[in-house]
Amino acid sequence: MTRSRLCIALVAILAFVLTACGGGGSSPSGPTEIAVWHGYQDTEGEVFKGLVAQYNKDHPDVKVSELYSSNDLVLQKVLTAVRGGSAPDVAYMFGSWSPNIAQIPQVVDMADEVKNPDWKWDDFYPAEREAATVGDKIVGVPALVDNLAIVYNEKLFADAGVAPPTKDWTWDDFRAAAAKLADPTKGQYGWLIPADGSEDTVWHYLPMLWEAGGDILNSDDTKAAFNSPEGVKAVTVLQQMAVNDKSVYLDTTNENGPKLMNSGKVAMLITGPWDLSQLSDISYGVQVMPTFAGSNGGHQTIAGPDNWVVFDNGDAKKKAAVDFVKWLSAPEQVKAFSLGTGDLPIRTSVGQDQSVLTKLNENVPGTSTFVENLSNVKKVRPTVQQYPDVSEALGQAIVSVMLGKEQPEAALNSAATAADTALAEK
Amino acid sequence: MPSLLGRLSRTDTAAGWALASPAAVLIGIFGLLPVLMSLQLSFQQSDLLRPQTPWVGLANYRKLAEDPVFVEAIKHTIVYTALFVPGTMLVGLFVAAAMNRSVRFISVYRTAAYITMAVSTISQGIIFLWLTDRDYGLVNAGLNAVGISSQPFLASPSQALYVIVAMTIWGWTGFSVIVYLAALQGVPAELHEAAMIDGASAFTRFRTITVPLLGPANLFLLVWLTINALQLFDEVYATTRGGPLRATTVIVYYLWDRAFVHFDAGYAAAMAYALFVVILIITAVQFRLARKHVQN
Numbered sequence: 001m002t003r004s005r006l007c008i009a010l011v012a013i014l015a016f017v018l019t020a021c022g023g024g025g026s027s028p029s030g031p032t033e034i035a036v037w038h039g040y041q042d043t044e045g046e047v048f049k050g051l052v053a054q055y056n057k058d059h060p061d062v063k064v065s066e067l068y069s070s071n072d073l074v075l076q077k078v079l080t081a082v083r084g085g086s087a088p089d090v091a092y093m094f095g096s097w098s099p100n101i102a103q104i105p106q107v108v109d110m111a112d113e114v115k116n117p118d119w120k121w122d123d124f125y126p127a128e129r130e131a132a133t134v135g136d137k138i139v140g141v142p143a144l145v146d147n148l149a150i151v152y153n154e155k156l157f158a159d160a161g162v163a164p165p166t167k168d169w170t171w172d173d174f175r176a177a178a179a180k181l182a183d184p185t186k187g188q189y190g191w192l193i194p195a196d197g198s199e200d201t202v203w204h205y206l207p208m209l210w211e212a213g214g215d216i217l218n219s220d221d222t223k224a225a226f227n228s229p230e231g232v233k234a235v236t237v238l239q240q241m242a243v244n245d246k247s248v249y250l251d252t253t254n255e256n257g258p259k260l261m262n263s264g265k266v267a268m269l270i271t272g273p274w275d276l277s278q279l280s281d282i283s284y285g286v287q288v289m290p291t292f293a294g295s296n297g298g299h300q301t302i303a304g305p306d307n308w309v310v311f312d313n314g315d316a317k318k319k320a321a322v323d324f325v326k327w328l329s330a331p332e333q334v335k336a337f338s339l340g341t342g343d344l345p346i347r348t349s350v351g352q353d354q355s356v357l358t359k360l361n362e363n364v365p366g367t368s369t370f371v372e373n374l375s376n377v378k379k380v381r382p383t384v385q386q387y388p389d390v391s392e393a394l395g396q397a398i399v400s401v402m403l404g405k406e407q408p409e410a411a412l413n414s415a416a417t418a419a420d421t422a423l424a425e426k
Numbered sequence: 427m428p429s430l431l432g433r434l435s436r437t438d439t440a441a442g443w444a445l446a447s448p449a450a451v452l453i454g455i456f457g458l459l460p461v462l463m464s465l466q467l468s469f470q471q472s473d474l475l476r477p478q479t480p481w482v483g484l485a486n487y488r489k490l491a492e493d494p495v496f497v498e499a500i501k502h503t504i505v506y507t508a509l510f511v512p513g514t515m516l517v518g519l520f521v522a523a524a525m526n527r528s529v530r531f532i533s534v535y536r537t538a539a540y541i542t543m544a545v546s547t548i549s550q551g552i553i554f555l556w557l558t559d560r561d562y563g564l565v566n567a568g569l570n571a572v573g574i575s576s577q578p579f580l581a582s583p584s585q586a587l588y589v590i591v592a593m594t595i596w597g598w599t600g601f602s603v604i605v606y607l608a609a610l611q612g613v614p615a616e617l618h619e620a621a622m623i624d625g626a627s628a629f630t631r632f633r634t635i636t637v638p639l640l641g642p643a644n645l646f647l648l649v650w651l652t653i654n655a656l657q658l659f660d661e662v663y664a665t666t667r668g669g670p671l672r673a674t675t676v677i678v679y680y681l682w683d684r685a686f687v688h689f690d691a692g693y694a695a696a697m698a699y700a701l702f703v704v705i706l707i708i709t710a711v712q713f714r715l716a717r718k719h720v721q722n
Contacts, residue, residue: 396671
């Protein structure tokens with residue numbers, strides 16, 4: 001009995017301590033302070049800090065403080081902060097989270113704001129705008145954009161007597177080249193694919209699916225469509241390369257790609273511009289992804305656009321935060337950030353600026369191909385809240401096929417059943 | 427003098443509580459309160475995003491019973507625990523027995539045995555990833571040298587769990603060595619001397635004197651390692667992320683995946699409580715069994 005009374009007393013003390021901890025207001029005088037959480041480190045971090053300092057200098061009535069927060073974990077941290085009533089004013093968020101972010105009540109809907117012509121909203125690449133849009137809400141402003149293309153080791157191609165990839169390559173050409181480049185005696189592979197079954201695996205497959213003419217979900221996002229004949233065709237290429245040719249290194253860690261590429265163990269990666277700076281020991285080329293012969297899907301790729309998401313912490317802070325992201329994503333700053341970091345420009349007007357492309361290529365060769373490849377982004381992932389479930393089912397199916405455990409059609413069909421169940425829930 | 431005694435004990439109680447309360451409050455805030463809140467969460471549907479968390483009663487627990495991946499995760503956890511716990515104890519006992527003697531540089535050996543405990547589980551995972559890499563790993567280079575073909579290890583659904591067992595035994599051996607070494611040093615030398623005079627061989631002495639006296643150490647390691655084994659997470663996160671094909675998805679990894687990748691926090695909380703009940707039962711059984719066998 002005493003024990004339970006003690007428990008009650010303890011809980012009461014706790015409740016008191018917790019309420020005492022909460023609250024706390026902001027000072028009414030002085031500049032409006034806003035907190036920005038971002039995941040930029042090293043060069044990106046320096047350039048970003050420089051931009052923030054510039055903004056603070058030009059806007060004495062606002063004080064922006066930036067805080068590094070690992071991108072992978074930022075959603076969890078933001079959720080905790082929102083629950084604790086101390087949300088940041090702006091946070092960098094992965095575009096794939098948009099449907100989930102749209103559920104957070106404190107997130108500012110930018111739909112009306114960006115209609116203002118001085119935003120030049122249409123100047124952002126279509127994929128970026130789509131990834132920020134959930135239903136009739138716009139949950140963020142583009143922060144960064146990537147896409148996938150072939151990066152190949154020129155020397156390994158020359159040594160094996162294989163002609164380097166061209167724009168005319170089909171997936172058959174890609175497969176044949178990978179087979180010729182693979183050399184088991186040297187531990188050398190033609191290609192490497194992330195194979196942990198996560199979204200990292202899935203997004204390497206999605207451009208293939210789209211190029212083959214397939215799609216992830218049906219038109220109203222209610223049922224899986226990836227188990228179509230086109231989807232099977234795309235997975236079959238992976239099966240042939242991994243199981244029959246054994247020309248692919250299946251990277252279950254998702255971290256070996258750039259290392260093995262840079263040490264000449266892998267001849268081709270399908271990856272984005274972020275890996276280029278790690279390939280300092282080899283001379284590489286960049287080419288757009290192959291096409292499927294006989295399909296009208298053409299060249300495609302997938303963009304991974306990320307967003308600046310604004311949180312509502314009162315009108316003054318909200319206004320300052322919106323103004324800051326507007327400034328940050330304006331063409332001038334986009335150009336400065338891109339040239340400073342080598343990241344792709346997020347606005348078409350900057351991406352089509354020849355002087356920008358030339359400078360980007362001088363800093364990191366191959367970057368301009370990625371910028372041009374942005375025009376091959378024709379589709380985006382569906383912005384439904386169940387996307388993580390769909391991605392999980394699809395990822396397991398792809399890995400299962402590549403490990404030789406299942407046939408493409410059977411694997412995709414059972415994944416589609418799982419995805420349909422998830423889509424029907426909630 | 428009962429009144430004085432009573433007063434003394436009263437002041438003692440007050441002083442005791444005064445001394446214990448800072449720790450009690452901290453444990454309450456960071457331990458007890460979250461535990462109670464997650465119990466509440468396990469009866470709710472929560473995506474961590476919306477403030478609305480509708481009460482769903484036992485639905486999360488019912489979903490557990492029907493979830494094939496959860497059943498798989500239980501199987502993997504049981505297999506892992508059944509191999510890891512005895513493995514770590516046996517290897518630890520062997521190493522401790524080998525080190526329980528006065529040879530030169532013994533402290534160097536003892537430090538070497540314990541040093542695996544100082545390696546963080548994440549670095550341990552990365553080291554093993556590279557050691558066991560199918561194409562470029564040292565382990566396969568060694569196998570190839572003796573004529574065995576390369577194994578995929580962590581990249582294979584049928585081998586990955588066993589590699590994690592081996593890896594964690596390596597990581598925890600230092601811990602069980604320390605516990606056993608302390609217990610072995612507590613075995614009175616006179617008993618061994620007396621048995622030696624009676625003509626008992628070294629093995630007989632080990633079996634009939636040392637092993638029975640290790641009872642408390644065995645019990646401690648059994649309980650401690652089992653609880654840790656059931657909560658395996660770091661090593662899986664650092665190496666296989668539950669794969670390939672969910673072959674290393676253990677309960678806590680799956681729980682994390684549901685809560686923070688799929689935003690199904692209520693379901694994950696229910697899973698945590700299911701695990702809690704299992705740990706409680708297993709530990710109770712272990713204590714009961716041990717009470718019969720362990721001499722004081």
